[in-house]
Amino acid sequence: MGLFDKLKRAFGGGQAEAKPESEEKVAAENPAPQAEVESTPAAVEPALEEKTKADQAEVNQESVETESKLEVEVAAPTPVQPAAVEEKVAPKPAKEVAVNEETKRYERGLAKSRKGFGAKINALLANFRSVDEDFFEELEETLIEADVGFETAMKISDQLRDEVKFQNAKKKADVSDVIVEKLVDLYEAEGENEDNQLHFATQGPTVFLFVGVNGVGKTTTIGKLAHRYQAAGKKVLMAAADTFRAGAIEQLVEWGKRVDVEVVRKPEKSDPAAVVFEAVKKAKEEDYDLLLVDTAGRLQNKVNLMNELEKIQRVITRELPDAPHEVLLALDATTGQNALTQAKQFGEVTKVSGIVLTKLDGTARGGIVLAIRNELHLPVKLVGLGEQMDDLRDFNPEEFVYGLFKDLIAQR
DSSP: HHHHHHHHHHHSSSSSSOHHHHHHHHHHHSSHHHHHHOOOOHHHHHHHHHHHHHHHHHHHHHHHHHHHHHHHHHHHHOOOOOHHHHHHOOOHHHHHHHHHHHHHHHHHHHHHHHHHHHHHHHHHHHHOSSSSSHHHHHHHHHHHHTSHHHHHHHHHHHHHHHHHHHHHOHHHHHHHHHHHHHHHHHHHHHHTTTOOOOOOOSSEEEEEEEOOOSSSSSHHHHHHHHHHHHHTTTOOOEEEEEOSTTTTHHHHHHHHHHOOEEEOOOOOTTTHHHHOOOOOOHHTTTOOOHHHOOOOOOGGGHHHHHHHHEEEHHHHHHHHOOOOOEEEEEGGGTTTTHHHHHHHHHHHHHHOEEEEOGGGGGGGGGHHHHHHIIIOOOOOOEEEEESGGEEEEOHHHHHHHHHHHHHHHHHO
């Protein structure tokens, strides 16, 4: 079963199935004979009299049984069966509760995107009179405005031209279904071999290197991730290698105090690679499980940034040959198409293994995830779905699709 079919089953079900046309036709052409539903008065009266006597006897018998039952209950009340009580109050399995909670997180986190995306599609459908070339041109513009990306919008529009005709979609709900189906199918196809998991070292400390422009929530992401693994019993260390931005070191140190995680730091303007070297050395010598490295994000001078990141990665690899185990690019979802530009630029600077999409709950531009997957072919690994410490979640492709398209499927 495809992802779109699961989506329809989850949110579009519950309606009575229409009878096949052949059944309706047979029923219309062959009405039930009147003789079967009509009776003569002579036949009805004896039958009614017999039924009345039987009903009265049944009522008398029930009264006798009820009186006997009451006497027994007064004399010796029946004890409550423990098994019955346990069955009524038994809690739901922990796994089921966890799954439901995760679904709710995505629904809440994608509420603005869902409403914004749905509003754009519904506005388009409300104005169309026929599925012609003008409709497809407006659809392309609508999808681009919904931040699914230019290439994605073109692909969807081209595929829909044939699909709408093939499915003979005329009603607004049918056309909407085809649009969502094509978006979901393309999204699923592009991510068929996508790896959304975070990878850890099998031996020695794991190193996650974080890159991204200033202000996208990179340091906050590091702090929340440190809290997650610290709470899970891991020994976590952070490295403040963004030594040039004013206040960057202090910000990470403050996060360290908040989540009770140590931070390796040097004075401002220090060599970032030197900070990382000390952090890796400390992680190895003191048996840390995870090292999270913050870096600078000065895209205005890509040459210096490239040299800096290359040097940092050389230092890490020299000490830990398999590291860094993840190079995570933090992108601010509220910037929409600008996030794509940043991703392309950082892709030229370093080998990014995954995306952290921050502030997804605060924007109507959740469609950017489709663009990242379809145009950049980079896996989204973490998403920010709220302000709370545990609202940084592992990315779940199915939950994302449900959260984004739910309303368009459900309202049928």
